[in-house]
Amino acid sequence: MPHTIAEIAQALGLRAEGALDLAITHAAEPAQAGRDALAMAMDPKYAAGLAQGQAQAAILWDGADWQALGLKAAVFAPRPRWAMAGISELLDPGYDFGAGIHPQSFIHPSARVADGACIGPFTSIGARAVIGPNARIAPNVTVAEDVVIGADVILHAGARIGARVRIGDRFIGQPNCVVGGCGFSFVTPEPSGAEDVRASLSGERQVRAQKWHRIQSLGAVRIGDDVELGANSSIDRGTIRDTVIGSGTKIDSVCQIGHNVQMGEDCMMCGMAGVAGSARIGNRVLLAGKVAVNDNIFVGDDAIVGGASRVFTNVPAGRAVLGDPATKLETQLEIRKIIRRLPRLVANVAKLQDAVFGPDRKG
Template structure:
C-alpha cells in the first residue's frame, strides 16, 4: 500500500520537508532506491549512495541538506534506530495466515479459540487449551493440552508449545521455537564424576560406571505479555516450579533457557546465548551473543553482559561484565591489555634469565 511522505512523518511524529504528497511503497538502501522507495540514509556516511540510486525522498539525519542531494522530499530522524522501528512497522507487509480456521487443522473439541483467530493447515490444538482472540497461527504448529495463550498471539510455522504452559498477550513465537520441553535433569544412583569434580574443584575423582535417570519436569512455563522467542530457541519447563519469563523480554534465535530459570521483565537475550537451570535474571538484563550463564546464580537488574562472556558467579545490579570468566568491564579491559603484552614480557624474562644464568642454562630450562 502506498503512503505519502506526510502520512509517514505524521505517524512517526517526525518533521518532513519538500513535496509531502509524494508516495512511496517500500524502503530501500540509498543506492538501490527507485522513485517509489524511501531511501534510508539516516547517517551522513550513507549519503553518497543517494547519487547512485534514483530516490525522490529519503529519511535523513537531522539538519541534512536534502535539496543539495537532489531529493524532492525528506523526513528527518533525530534517533535513527527508533525511526527505523517505526518505518518498518508501517511498511511491513506481514505474513499471510489465511482466513479463519483451515479445514486441515485439528482443534480438540474441548479447546476454546477466541474470535478472529486464523489457524493454518496441519496445526494441532490440544484438549482444554484456551487461545485468545485474534490469534494468528501458521501451518504445522503444535499447541498441547491445558495451555492458555492471551490475545493477538503470533505463532509462526513449526512453533511448539508444551502442556500446561501459560503465555500472555501479543506473544510472538518464531519458526521452530519451543516452549515447554522437558528440562535437562538427570541423576545417577551414586554421586557422579561431575558431582565429585564440582564438589572438590579437582580433577581427581573416583571413576565408576554411571547410568543416567531422568528427573521428570512437573512444572511448566509462564510467559508474560509482549514476549518474543526467536527461531530454533527453546525454554524448558520447570522441575517443580514453573520456568518464568517476564513481560517485554525479547529472545533471539538459537537460544536456550533451562529449567526453573526466573527471568525478569524487558530483558534481551541475543543469538546463541544460554541460561542454565535455576538461574535468576533480573529486569532489563542484556545478554549479548553466545553469553553463557551458570546454573543457580543471580544476575541483578540492569546488568549488561558482553558477547561470548561466561558468567559463573552472582552479578550485582547495574554492572557491565565481559570475558571468560566474566569480570567487570574495566577489569576485563585491563586483563586484555596485559595479555597483549605477554609475548614482549616473555622475551624480557628470557633475556633476564640469560643475563643471570647464562645462555646454556636458560636454553635447558626452556626445554624442560
C-alpha cells in the first residue's frame, strides 16, 4: 500500500520537506531505486547512488541539500539506524499466516487455542498446550504438551517448542529454532578424563574405558516478553531448574544456550555465539558473533563481549572484553599491538645475538 512522504515522516517522528503528498510503495538502495521507491541515502557516502537511480524521494542525513540532489521530497534522519527500524516496520508486508486453524493441522483435544490465533498445515499442538490470542503459527511447527504461549507470538516454519516450555507475549521464533530440547548433560560412573584434567589443570590423568550416561532434563525453559530467537538457534531445558531468558532479549541465528542458563533482560546475542550450561548473563549484555561463554560463570549487567571472544572467567558489570581468553578491551588491544611487533622483535634479538656471539653461533 502506498504511503505519502507526510505519512512516513509523521510515523517516524521526523522532519520532511518538499512534495509531501508524493506516494512511495517500497524502500530501495539509491542506485536501484525507481520513481515509486524511497531511497535509503542516510549518509553522504550514498549520495552518488541517487544520480544512478530514479528516486524522487529519499531519507537523507540531517542537513542534506535535497534539492541539489535532484529530489522532489526528503525525510531527514538524525539517527539513521533508528529511522531504518521505523521505515522497515512501516513498509514490511509481513508474512501470510492465513486465518484460523488449518484443517491439516493437529490440535490435541485438551489443548486451548485463543481467539484470533492462526495455525498452519502440518503443525501439531500437544496435550494441554495453551496458545495465546492472535498467535501466528506457520506450517510444520511442533508445540509439545503443557506448553504455554502468550499473545501475539509468531512461530515460523519448522519451529520446535518442547514440553512444559513457557513463552511470553510477542515472542518471535524464526524458522527451525528449538526451545526446550534436552540439555547436554552426561556422567560416567568414575571421574572422567575431562574431570581429571579440569581438577589438575594438566594433561596428567588416568586413562580408562568410560561410558556416558545421560542426566535427564527435569526443568523446562521460561522466556519473557518481546524475545526473538533466530533461525536454527536452540535453548536447552534445565536439569532441575528452568533455563530462563529475560524479556526483550534478542538472539541471532545459529546460537546455542545451554541447560540452566539464566539470561537477563534486553540482552543481544549475535550469530554463532554460545553460552554453556549454568552460566549467568546479566541484563543488557551484548555477546558479539562467535562468542563462547564457559559454564558456571557470570557476566555482569551491561557487559560487552567482542566478536570471537572466549570467556573463561567472570566479567564484572559494565566491562568491555575481547580476545581468547577474554581480557579487558584496552589490555587486549595492547596485546595485539605487541603481537604485531613480534617479527621485528625477533629480528632485533637475532642481530643482538650476532653481535654478542658472532654470526656462526649454533642454535
